[in-house]
Amino acid sequence: MPAELHKHHRDVTGGWLRPAVFGVMDGLVSNAALLAGVVGGGASPTAVAVTGLAGLAAGAFSMATGEYTSVASQRELTLAEIAVERKEIARNPEAEERELALVYESRGLTPELARQVAGQLHRDGEVAWRVHAREELGVDPDDLPSPWVAAGSSFLAFAVGALIPVLPFLLGFSSVVVAIVLTGLALFGTGALVARLTTRSPLFGGARQLALGAAAAAVTYGIGTLVGAAIS
Template sequence: MTRAEIHHRHRDVTGGWLRPAVFGVMDGLVSNASLIAGVVGGGAGAKTVTVAGLAGLAAGAFSMATGEYTSVRSQSEMTLAEIAVERLEIARNPQAEEDELAALYESRGLTPELAREVARQLHSRDDVAWRVHAREELGVDPDDLPSPWLAAGSSFVAFSIGALVPVLPFLFGFTSVVAAIVLTALGLAGTGAVVGRLTSRSPLASGARQLLLGAAAAAVTFGIGHLVGATLT
């Protein structure tokens, strides 16, 4: 009897898009809802709230994209610099690096003889040796480094989507903040639930957590805006 082959696929957890996308949506929702809450707390009218919301969207989106690009690019450049050091060491002291790799595999449970043979075979090809050392010593895949442009684009789009939610009612002519509160609450809970689903956690708990955190931030900024508005009146 032939055993059926077992196939399973893993989701991409190193592509560099999920974290900035999720963070961007959440940041957009919370920051712009909080900004609008602060402006409303200060007694501003619908037109001022709309302008503030759109300005917050644009400023936040460009800030997020710039920050993500710079951080991911810097991390990749540092990683490539360390890989270059590793490649130079392999070229200068191939036997020492091979011994280091053998010791690493031995510490992970291989017999000394097998660890030595694995390291020897891997070091028989220069293009393989430095990649193995990068994965084993630095913990990175040199052929799959995160893209700074992907991270920046994901952050920009995600933040814009999140930040647009609380300002949408004002764009459609609503003058009360109630509609913005309802939409923002639904957005926070919904996004939290999606994140919970993606990470195999409880969607209800994740949604409730994000809703509470967003509500707390908006409440604080509303209070600050109200105090400042009362002081300046």
């Protein structure tokens, strides 16, 4: 008999990957673009550093607040719908059992087997409402995303990403070239890492993220140059 194969899948529902990835990317691109704008406007290295730190703090708190609110709202809506489902099962268990049997029929089970499976699951009320939540709402009630995890991931990730463009100025470098090179490497590296996590081409993912970040920085640099020239 051949050995049984077990596949180990990565956690794709924990609620941390999307805000963490988005936070790093957003921190890199937004702060690099912000600094490009003030550099184009003729700001001093000190002003650039202060602007970068302000952008880091403002963006990190904004990201964390937005992620917390959105995930908490989604979680509350899901829990409210689960509560409705639990009430329906308690009030009319026979109808809900038939409804579950129809779901299994639509997935290929024979009517008799579908009724047997639904009946077996409905013997335990706690099992029943969890199954209905998964089958009808498409959610796992035991693995709902945490708003605190999403907020914390977003805050830390954005702060790390936003720190990279401003780091050379904090270390005393006055030339923007160092910041450009460091930011470019970080953009390519994070894009390649995300592509690898999603089984895409790291070269394509890195190049795409680098191109998008460079475009954003170029636009804001041009705006800063125009505004700086007009004001002076």
